[in-house]
Amino acid sequence: MSKNKLWILLFAFTVMASTMNAQDKTSGTAALNVHQHTMAAIAALTATGNMQQLKSALNAGLDAGLTVNEIKEAQVQLYAYCGFPRSLNAIHALMAVLDERKTRGINDVEGKDASPVTGTADKFETGKRTLQQLTGKEEIGPKTGANAFAPVIDTFLKEHLFADIFSRDVLNHRQREFITISALAAMPGVEPQLQAHIGMGKNTGITDRQLAELADVIEKNAGRAQANTLRKLLNQPVSPVTQPDMMVRISEIEILPEHLEAYKTILEKESSESIAIEPGVIAIYPMYQKETPTQIRILEIYANQAAYRSHLQTPHFLHYKTSTLKMVKSLKLVDMDAIDEQMMPVIFKKLGE
Numbered sequence: 001m002s003k004n005k006l007w008i009l010l011f012a013f014t015v016m017a018s019t020m021n022a023q024d025k026t027s028g029t030a031a032l033n034v035h036q037h038t039m040a041a042i043a044a045l046t047a048t049g050n051m052q053q054l055k056s057a058l059n060a061g062l063d064a065g066l067t068v069n070e071i072k073e074a075q076v077q078l079y080a081y082c083g084f085p086r087s088l089n090a091i092h093a094l095m096a097v098l099d100e101r102k103t104r105g106i107n108d109v110e111g112k113d114a115s116p117v118t119g120t121a122d123k124f125e126t127g128k129r130t131l132q133q134l135t136g137k138e139e140i141g142p143k144t145g146a147n148a149f150a151p152v153i154d155t156f157l158k159e160h161l162f163a164d165i166f167s168r169d170v171l172n173h174r175q176r177e178f179i180t181i182s183a184l185a186a187m188p189g190v191e192p193q194l195q196a197h198i199g200m201g202k203n204t205g206i207t208d209r210q211l212a213e214l215a216d217v218i219e220k221n222a223g224r225a226q227a228n229t230l231r232k233l234l235n236q237p238v239s240p241v242t243q244p245d246m247m248v249r250i251s252e253i254e255i256l257p258e259h260l261e262a263y264k265t266i267l268e269k270e271s272s273e274s275i276a277i278e279p280g281v282i283a284i285y286p287m288y289q290k291e292t293p294t295q296i297r298i299l300e301i302y303a304n305q306a307a308y309r310s311h312l313q314t315p316h317f318l319h320y321k322t323s324t325l326k327m328v329k330s331l332k333l334v335d336m337d338a339i340d341e342q343m344m345p346v347i348f349k350k351l352g353e
Contacts, residue, residue: 031209032217034064036178039074040217043179044186046075046090047082048222053277054090055221058097064196064305067111068098074179081183082163114168127158130166134173134200150278174204181206182214185230186222195233212236223279224303243304246282251298259327260294267296270320278314280307294329 045054061071071094101108113173119126134204147154152256167174179208181201198211206212211234219227219239228238255263264286271284283301288294302308311317 016150031207031213034211035066036210037217038064038066039070039175040182040214041221042071042090043074043078044218046078047183047186049082049086049089050221050276051093052273053221055091057096058094059101062097062101062106064107065109066107068094069111069113069170073114073168077165077171077176077179078183080165081180082187089253096226100229111336112170114170115166119165123159123163126167127161127163130162130173131158131182132267134162134177134203135196136199136203138185161300168248172204173198174201177204178206178210180213181211182218185218188226188229191229191233194230198233220279245304247300247302247305247308248336248338249300250334250336251296251300251336252330253298254298254329254331255294255296255327256329257294259324263324263327266320266324267298270316271298273316274311274314276310278307278318280304281311294301 030037038057041057042054042061045051045057058071062068071089075087075090075094078090098108130137142148143154166173171179175196177200180192180197184190184197201211202208211230215227215230215234215236218230224239231238267286271286274281274284280303281301282303283299286300286301287297289297302311331344
């Protein structure tokens with residue numbers, strides 16, 4: 001065998017071995033890539049209106065390489081699913097994040113702008129064809145259900161959502177369905193629509209593995225209850241909302257009378273932010289004794305010990321702790337345990353148990 005042939009064989013063997021190693025390394029990798037992970041979080045947080053956490057997700061998405069126009073297009077589309085107010089709030093959050101990043105010398109990639117939707121085709125028929133492609137079903141016969149009861153909603157859906165929006169070219173149909181599923185999975189009370197879009201998403205190429213992994217993204221950004229809603233629709237095992245190390249505590253606090261109003265303002269902000277931002281915080285419910293308003297009681301419930309430890313490190317809790325130190329006359333933390341543990345799943349049923 002000549003030297004040239006030997007080198008060729010060695011080179012071919014090296015390439016094959018490298019390819020096999022690469023396949024071995026990726027066979028167990030995540031189903032969602034970093035773009036999908038961050039876009040799912042952006043969609044979910046846009047839908048829930050969690051602006052503080054959304055800004056963090058926007059930074060993560062931009063750092064991961066999502067273009068400004070890809071994110072903008074997703075937020076524009078989501079007005080059709082979560083309403084103009086939350087869509088507009090999300091767009092304003094993106095503007096603020098981009099301005100802040102520019103001050104730090106970060107110039108994010110603008111990306112391709114959406115091309116004008118052209119053509120002389122009837123918009124209703126265009127939307128109808130798009131919807132049939134997504135569902136894989138031909139629409140025949142008279143209208144039924146809501147479309148028959150309020151025919152104009154069918155017109156709006158087809159002419160605007162599935163013609164005007166889904167005809168835009170920055171995102172393809174698979175990406176748009178992924179964004180839609182992410183948003184609906186984060187919103188309570190929309191299971192029929194979520195189920196329908198899961199089917200459409202699968203028709204565009206979204207896999208069961210990707211949807212199962214999406215549930216984990218939803219859990220992180222919208223809570224375990226919403227993630228369980230998606231898991232049930234996927235026929236996946238749900239995760240228990242009440243965990244063995246769930247933490248229940250009553251904080252007994254006496255406030256100096258001259259600081260009472262200032263303390264209540266700070267506490268109200270801290271408790272509302274904790275519930276809105278932290279999936280592991282199930283309840284922070286402040287109360288006061290009617291006869292003695294300076295006697296404050298706070299019912300605190302955390303999904304687990306890790307959620308509690310994480311809560312203690314959040315900026316809103318640290319601000320509460322440091323700014324109220326001089327206001328507190330006494331503090332007693334009372335950890336509680338359930339007398340009837342069998343009732344806990346019933347109590348937390350609304351959270352998706």
